[in-house]
Amino acid sequence: MFFRYNWLVRAEWYKWCEGISEEDLLCRRTGGVGSILETLFHIVDVEWSWIRVLQGKTDFEESFENYNTLQKVRQLDAEFRLEVESFVNNWNDSMEHRILSDTMPDGKIVEDTWGEVIRHTIAHEIHHIGQLSIWARELGEKPVSANVIGRGLADKTKEIMDGHITSGDVADIHN
Amino acid sequence: MFFRYNWLVRAEWYKWCEGISEEDLLCRRTGGVGSILETLFHIVDVEWSWIRVLQGKTDFEESFENYNTLQKVRQLDAEFRLEVESFVNNWNDSMEHRILSDTMPDGKIVEDTWGEVIRHTIAHEIHHIGQLSIWARELGEKPVSANVIGRGLADKTKEIMDGHITSGDVADIHN
Numbered sequence: 001m002f003f004r005y006n007w008l009v010r011a012e013w014y015k016w017c018e019g020i021s022e023e024d025l026l027c028r029r030t031g032g033v034g035s036i037l038e039t040l041f042h043i044v045d046v047e048w049s050w051i052r053v054l055q056g057k058t059d060f061e062e063s064f065e066n067y068n069t070l071q072k073v074r075q076l077d078a079e080f081r082l083e084v085e086s087f088v089n090n091w092n093d094s095m096e097h098r099i100l101s102d103t104m105p106d107g108k109i110v111e112d113t114w115g116e117v118i119r120h121t122i123a124h125e126i127h128h129i130g131q132l133s134i135w136a137r138e139l140g141e142k143p144v145s146a147n148v149i150g151r152g153l154a155d156k157t158k159e160i161m162d163g164h165i166t167s168g169d170v171a172d173i174h175n
Numbered sequence: 176m177f178f179r180y181n182w183l184v185r186a187e188w189y190k191w192c193e194g195i196s197e198e199d200l201l202c203r204r205t206g207g208v209g210s211i212l213e214t215l216f217h218i219v220d221v222e223w224s225w226i227r228v229l230q231g232k233t234d235f236e237e238s239f240e241n242y243n244t245l246q247k248v249r250q251l252d253a254e255f256r257l258e259v260e261s262f263v264n265n266w267n268d269s270m271e272h273r274i275l276s277d278t279m280p281d282g283k284i285v286e287d288t289w290g291e292v293i294r295h296t297i298a299h300e301i302h303h304i305g306q307l308s309i310w311a312r313e314l315g316e317k318p319v320s321a322n323v324i325g326r327g328l329a330d331k332t333k334e335i336m337d338g339h340i341t342s343g344d345v346a347d348i349h350n
Contacts, residue, residue, distance in 0.1 A: 001294055031312035097329070104325075113329040119176060120323035123301050127321045130305020137206030146302045148295035150279075154272070154288040 048080035
């Protein structure tokens with residue numbers, strides 16, 4: 001549900017960007033990755049990159065320079081979405097505790113479970129969208145709603161999960 | 176895992192606040208709920224309120240005026256945490272698709288599943304923490320890390336989930 005939430009909110013931010021000048025979309029701002037459009041590019045890039053990492057595939061090496069228009073970011077998102085959505089839709093219980101070894105910038109090797117990585121990817125977008133909401137207000141604009149409720153996100157889930165109800169996010173907090 | 180993540184990150188923000196003047200913590204800023212400390216109060220208040228709503232209990236009616244110091248917010252958090260943690264720890268599969276009827280500000284009645292509400296509560300905090308990260312940079316300070324990975328969040332889960340592995344967040348995105 002969180003991935004679908006993120007994709008819906010992201011689509012609304014793209015729509016929101018249509019009403020903002022290119023100058024404002026690219027303007028360097030304090031905090032985050034620096035501009036509204038680069039934040040959206042970064043979200044798309046990072047989501048895809050983690051999915052690639054989990055699959056043991058090579059990462060994306062392009063820079064924002066080549067994707068600095070709303071249209072280009074949307075196009076990149078559409079291309080990446082195919083692979084991300086396929087991975088997410090094929091998630092199964094056995095993947096939750098698989099280990100990913102990762103080398104940190106300081107050379108230290110850390111191990112994370114795939115479950116941690118997938119939640120990291122989810123939280124990453126929500127965090128950056130929170131930053132966009134501040135910049136929107138600085139521009140005098142109303143930001144996109146961050147609500148999870150009221151989007152009908154559960155309906156489809158219910159339909160699909162019939163006979164296969166899971167406890168979702170909070171299940172793994174029995175501690 | 177997301178609740179434990181949020182609580183860890185929140186504790187780090189409280190620690191971070193110790194190094195910031197009361198004036199800066201209370202300063203009115205653009206966007207969000209307006210100030211750093213009020214954001215933390217709002218996060219604590221909203222998390223607890225949703226848990227109360229799900230339980231059919233009365234909500235919190237206090238205003239920030241009465242909780243406008245770091246110490247008071249931390250104390251309120253500690254009080255509320257007992258109930259929130261108990262609810263989260265007792266979550267079970269049957270709760271995911273229970274319906275909560277909610278009256279919107281415009282009087283419209285909408286229905287959400289408990290699963291949507293619990294994810295709304297999770298995303299709510301991550302979103303506001305993203306806003307704090309911008310305000311931290313505006314103060315010239317380094318914000319708290321928003322990383323989910325590298326916190327050892329999965330270890331405890333693994334221990335507890337032995338013999339009861341769930342697929343977590345991504346399970347319900349089979350669509």
